[in-house]
Each structure stands twice: as structure tokens, then as C-alpha cells.
Amino acid sequence: MKINARGLVVDNSDKWIYKIFGMDCIAPVDFDNAIESGEDLEIDINSNGGSVNAGSDIYTKLRAYKGKVTINITGLAASSASVIAMAGDQVNISPVGRIMIHNTTSGGVGDYHDMDKISEILKTANESLANAYEGKTGISRDEILDMMDKETWLTADRAVELGFADSIMSGKNQEPELVASLGSPLPKAVIAKFKDLMDENEELKKHASVVKFNFDETMLRNALDDAIKKYQESSEPKNQGLKCLTIVRQSLVIVRCFFRMTKYTQKFKLDLIQEYLDTGCSQRWIENKYSLPKDTLKKWWTVYNLKGPEGLKLRHFKRKFTVDFKLRVINYYLNNDVSMSKVAASHNLLCSQISIWLKLFMEGGSEALKPKKKGRPSKMSKMTKKDARKILKKESDEIAALKSELRQVKMERDILKKSLTLFGPSKPRRKQ
Numbered sequence: 025m026k027i028n029a030r031g032l033v034v035d036n037s038d039k040w041i042y043k044i045f046g047m048d049c050i051a052p053v054d055f056d057n058a059i060e061s062g063e064d065l066e067i068d069i070n071s072n073g074g075s076v077n078a079g080s081d082i083y084t085k086l087r088a089y090k091g092k093v094t095i096n097i098t099g100l101a102a103s104s105a106s107v108i109a110m111a112g113d114q115v116n117i118s119p120v121g122r123i124m125i126h127n128t129t130s131g132g133v134g135d136y137h138d139m140d141k142i143s144e145i146l147k148t149a150n151e152s153l154a155n156a157y158e159g160k161t162g163i164s165r166d167e168i169l170d171m172m173d174k175e176t177w178l179t180a181d182r183a184v185e186l187g188f189a190d191s192i193m194s195g196k197n198q199e200p201e202l203v204a205s206l207g208s209p210l211p212k213a214v215i216a217k218f219k220d221l222m223d224e225n226e227e228l229k230k231h232a233s234v235v236k237f238n239f240d241e242t243m244l245r246n247a248l249d250d251a252i253k254k255y256q257e258s259s260e261p262k263n264q265g266l267k268c269l270t271i272v273r274q275s276l277v278i279v280r281c282f283f284r285m286t287k288y289t290q291k292f293k294l295d296l297i298q299e300y301l302d303t304g305c306s307q308r309w310i311e312n313k314y315s316l317p318k319d320t321l322k323k324w325w326t327v328y329n330l331k332g333p334e335g336l337k338l339r340h341f342k343r344k345f346t347v348d349f350k351l352r353v354i355n356y357y358l359n360n361d362v363s364m365s366k367v368a369a370s371h372n373l374l375c376s377q378i379s380i381w382l383k384l385f386m387e388g389g390s391e392a393l394k395p396k397k398k399g400r401p402s403k404m405s406k407m408t409k410k411d412a413r414k415i416l417k418k419e420s421d422e423i424a425a426l427k428s429e430l431r432q433v434k435m436e437r438d439i440l441k442k443s444l445t446l447f448g449p450s451k452p453r454r455k456q
Contacts, residue, residue: 025063027055033074033082033104041218050074050105052081059085064092067112073103076128076149080104083156086111096193097121107153110160110188117180117189125157125168126175161187293324293336300325326369335372350381350393357382 031048042049050071058065065086073079086093086108095112102124109115109123117123128149130142154168161168163186183189300310300321307321327335357367357378368375384392 025058025061025065027058027065027067029054029067029069029071029105029108031071033071033079033108035075035078044218050078050082050108052078052085055082055085059089062091064094065089066094066096067108068096068098069101069105069109070097070099071101071105071108073105073124076104076153078104079107080152082108083111097123097189100124104153106188107156110156114191115160115189116191116193117183118193119180121180121183121193123178123183123188124176125172125178127172128153157188163187290333290336293328294333296321297325297328323365323369326365327372330366330370331372335369347390347393351385351390353378354382354385 029050031042031050033050034042036051036053039049039051039053067086092114093112095109095115097109097115097117098121099118100122101109102122103126106123106125128146130146150169150172154165154172157163157168157172158165178186178188180189180192184192296310296314299305300307303310307325308318310316311318311321324336353367353371353373356362356371357364360367364375364378367373368378381393
């Protein structure tokens with residue numbers, strides 16, 4: 025049986041999120057069915073490594089397997105993926121394949137005692153992983169630990185020479201796949217956020233029928249890729265999770281907006297009403313229990329009392345109201361001693377609709393209740409070519425008259441200037 029082991033090595037509990045986004049990964053659970061089959065295993069590895077615990081789990085399962093295990097390193101077996109490769113009875117490596125071994129890494133927060141503790145844990149992990157390399161190659165433990173300490177990269181020839189691989193694969197039958205870059209696993213905080221979101225979605229599915237909504241998964245995937253890039257580039261451990269989550273949270277807001285578009289089924293409404301009757305709890309308490317907006321159960325209870333279960337059915341069409349219907353609703357509300365909420369429930373309306381109709385009726389009468397034309401009103405009235413010619417002719421005549429008047433004023437001004445030049449300004453006469 026053949027197994028393709030590509031992508032990051034992850035724990036079983038984290039595999040689901042990689043599957044959602046179509047990202048390759050390797051988890052211990054991937055090997056369970058193959059091991060149960062009892063057949064010989066052929067495993068193609070091309071991985072940057074990942075979780076030490078997951079890699080150790082896979083290595084242990086393969087070493088304990090009674091059938092033959094053949095490992096083919098088609099591209100890269102780095103870090104914990106190189107540990108998995110050491111579990112093969114026969115390890116083949118592509119002519120362009122590589123193996124990388126190094127010290128385990130981790131991050132932590134605390135005082136110097138905590139840092140000493142983490143350092144001790146990392147040293148212990150190195151010792152444990154060295155067992156796998158030592159068992160395969162026969163190289164002494166000190167030499168192995170020294171190679172890990174220096175972060176050693178091995179070509180195919182060097183890997184066979186040192187015993188990390190048994191043979192080089194034939195180039196004719198092998199199509200190597202090389203990784204583009206060393207990746208980083210998804211931050212645990214990001215995985216936790218998505219896990220909470222999926223749990224919330226499952227809870228909503230139990231009670232609601234969701235409105236169809238074409239959600240762009242590419243949008244979320246791009247946001248996640250951007251978050252991983254920020255996570256890799258960050259040099260300050262305290263800010264890694266924050267920088268990553270800030271970007272991913274923006275995409276989660278979009279998803280949560282989608283969840284808010286939920287319409288509740290008739291069965292869910294009836295179940296809550298029955299719970300209200302059986303338990304004696306307040307309506308607000310039940311609304312809080314199921315995270316419903318305020319007065320939601322109150323509205324359902326009012327409709328149920330007026331129309332029974334039929335009134336709680338979902339409407340799958342947009343209603344249009346005539347002027348006569350609006351007037352009947354307003355007349356019923358004004359001439360009967362009932363609250364607006366009861367009028368709304370009896371007519372299967374919203375209180376806000378009745379309130380708007382009432383305000384329009386008070387301000388403009390029945391004419392104001394007529395539906396308005398959609399779109400922006402035209403700023404210019406339509407005119408024919410004949411009307412346009414008349415307006416242009418009128419404007420042309422006005423312009424000609426203004427020009428004539430302007431010429432006359434200019435002539436009078438010129439005559440006045442000439443007279444002042446020839447005779448000078450006139451002197452005022454003295455009174456006798």
C-alpha cells in the first residue's frame with residue numbers, strides 16, 4: 025500500500041483545519057488504516073517537518089509494524105520528517121532529494137527558571153530524536169548530536185554515504201517534487217479561533233435553516249496565507265500571535281456576518297415556546313440561553329397566541345402591501361384599544377412597518393402611502409428638439425440685446441472722455 029506523506033507534520037487534533045483550506049499535511053491518523061491492512065507499505069516523503077510529537081508517533085508506529093516499510097524521499101525530509109524517514113526498512117532517496125536534521129525549537133514566556141526548564145526539555149527532545157538517527161546510521165550519539173547542533177543538510181550521495189539512506193532512486197522513474205520554502209505550522213491561537221467558529225456553526229445547524237449565501241472561501245484562504253506570512257516575518261515572540269490573529273480576525277468577522285443571517289425554523293420556535301411553558305423561566309432568560317436578540321421569544325409567543333403554530337412558519341417570499349391594506353392596518357390600530365405589537369402579530373407584520381405607515385399617513389394622508397418609484401429622480405425635465413430650439417433662440421436674442429446695450433454704453437463713455445480732454449471738467453456756477 026502506498027502513502028503520500030507531503031506537507032507539514034501535524035497533530036491529529038490540528039489536521040482538520042489544513043483539510044478545510046486544501047493544504048497538505050501529515051498526521052499519525054493517516055497511517056492507521058494502512059497499518060491495519062497488514063500489507064507492505066511504500067511511503068513517499070516530501071516535507072519540511074513540523075510537530076516533534078506527531079513525528080515521533082508516526083516513527084514508533086512504523087517501527088512496530090510487522091510488514092515491510094519502504095521510504096522514498098522524493099524531495100525533502102527535514103526536521104521531524106527526517107525522523108519518520110528513519111523508520112523505513114529500506115530508505116531510498118531521489119538524486120535531487122535532501123535530508124535535514126537539526127535541534128528541536130520552541131518558544132516560551134516566563135522568568136529565567138521557566139527558560140531553564142524549556143532549555144532542559146529541548147535538550148531531552150534532541151536526545152530522543154538522536155536515537156532514531158543513531159539506530160539507522162550506526163553513527164555515535166555524540167556525532168549525531170553535533171550534526172543536529174550545526175543543522176546539517178545532506179545531499180542524496182552524502183545521505184547514502186553516512187547511512188541515512190540505503191540507495192539513490194532511479195532518475196527514469198522518479199519525478200522529484202521540491203518544496204519552495206520552509207513553512208511554519210499554523211499558530212495554535214488561529215486554530216483555536218476556527219475551532220470555536222465551527223462549534224458555533226454546528227450549534228446553529230441544530231436549530232436553524234441557514235439562508236443560502238455564496239461565501240468566497242478564497243477570501244479566507246488569502247487572509248490565512250497573509251497571517252502565516254506575518255507570523256513568519258515577526259521577530260518578537262510576544263507579537264507573533266497578535267499580528268497573525270489581527271488579520272485572520274478580519275476574515276472571521278465576514279464569516280460571523282454570514283451566521284447572523286440565520287432564520288429560525290418553525291420547530292425551533294415551538295420548542296422554545298414549549299420550554300417556556302414547561303420550565304416557568306422568564307422569556308428573557310430563555311433568549312439569553314439561546315443567544316437570541318431581546319424580545320424575540322416575546323414576539324413568537326404573541327404570534328403563537330393569535331395564530332397558533334401556523335403563524336410561526338418561515339416566509340420565503342418578499343411581501344408587497346397595497347395602499348388599501350396599509351389603511352386597514354392603520355384604521356384597526358387607531359380604532360381599537362390594542363397595542364401596536366398585537367396589531368403587528370395579528371397581521372404578520374413588524375411594529376416598525378406599522379410605525380412608518382402611521383407617520384406617513386399623519387403627514388401626507390393616503391397619498392403618502394403609495395409606493396415611490398425606485399431610483400434617483402431626474403434633475404432635468406425631458407424636452408423636444410423644438411422646445412430646445414425655442415429656448416436657444418430666446419437666449420440668443422437676449423444676448424444680442426445685451427451686446428447692443430453694452431456697445432451704446434461704451435460709445436457714451438468714449439464721448440465723455442473726449443469732451444473732458446478737449447474742454448476740461450466744467451466748473452460749478454456761483455450763486456448770485
